[in-house]
Amino acid sequence: MGRTPCCEKTGLKRGKWTAEEDEKLVNYIKANGEGSWRSLPKNAGLLRCGKSCRLRWINYLREDVKRGNFTADEEETIVKLHNNLGNRWSLIASHLPGRTDNEIKNYWNSHLSRRIYSFRSIAASESTLSQTDIIKMVSKIKKKSGRVSRAVAKKYNIKNPENSPTSLAHKQATVEVGPTGTGERKSASLESSLSDDCCDLLRAEEIWPNAFTLSPKDVREEDTPGPWKEVDGGLLMNVKHFWEEGDVTEQCENILVNDARDEGVLMNTDSGYTHEYACSSPIISYFTDEVVNWDHNLWIEEEQDILIWS
């Protein structure tokens, strides 16, 4: 049966607002003020749901609504606030005069999340980046031009509710990695806001010098099945697939795919390295010089961006 709709929908108009409807709504509110949204449509002569009227007024018709592109300062504010507040759009909007929660949410989902999706913090133990540095880097990352395959995403069934873009949007993961014979340790933290084309985020040369692109031919050899290959004593991995295939942990001994419920786990791998990691999202990274078994059914379908650690 479902819940009762917010208002009687029969005979009500839906979809785009016309200029005439806008005018009616504006005139009515100017004369009578905001509020009483349920009765407003009838009184204003609109065949709209009260909620629809409210949304139209708040997001587009109010005089103080700021239109146009977001400035660099506004972007920076959104990134900062989102880092602290998560998807609390109305709260974020309250810090940006003239911007609505809906507008910020849209902007985040279509612009910023892809960039943030890149490494938020990448630091060797000697040179940790500050939060400010990260935010600056994120704002410099250009959106990848061109199409990215949504078909691939569908093929690998990433529509798992737990991995949905929105559910991951505010999560962050940190990975500390055992050395590959050098004694060096590295740590990184990722904020994910997984979109269909999550490989975008790894176009991260700007912030991570070892990031580069792996083409399908690099991984289609018989002895290196799956979306990874050995490189310089390290292992190149396809983070895209890694994220999408949240269950690969069970198939790959030396690969750590974290899960929110495993926060703070200390893992010993067969290669003798200890991988200490703490995540709050299903992630991500692994580092080993061991070639591991991979699901042979996972192939890179197109050129993708890869992050390498060695």
Add this chain to the structure above:
DNA sequence: AACATACTCAACCGCCAGGAG
């Protein structure tokens, strides 16, 4: 040029908290 696919964003949906009765 045509088609396929991704992107954008306005609008809608369902849930929830709080106030009124």
Add this chain to the structure above:
DNA sequence: ACTCCTGGCGGTTGAGTATGT
């Protein structure tokens, strides 16, 4: 204390547009 109503919020959808092949 309870129910109902309303406003507000975050998540999602889908039409229109842009772009790659």
